[in-house]
Amino acid sequence: MCKAAETQTLEEDPPPRGAVVEKLQQQCRELEFQLDHVKVEVMKILTEKRECSQENCILKERVSELSTRLADRADDAKQTTSSPNMELEAEKAVSASLREKVSRASFE
Secondary structure, eight states, rough: OOHHHHHHHHOOOOOOHHHHHHHHHHHHHHHHHHHHHHHHHHHHHHHHHHHHHHHHHHHHHHHHHHHHHHHHHHHHHHHHHHHHHHHHHHHHHHHHHHHHHHHHHOOO
């Protein structure tokens, strides 16, 4: 039983120090590569965000312009609509006035 324990101990000996260092350096290089990839992706996202923000500003300005135009057209439509109504009311008043004059004239 002692020989088996000694055999296991020999088999579990750590690898040479140089191999461990090399393995750690390789892992470090892989992590640096992954970090560079993440940096590139972050830059892409930030660039896209900036472009979207600029586009949003342009679209907000356009919506504001269109809203102003729409409000102006609505005001113009109200004035146009009220003008015929005012004219109609004026014509009615003139007609009533003429009828009244005609009625007076016919009684005289």
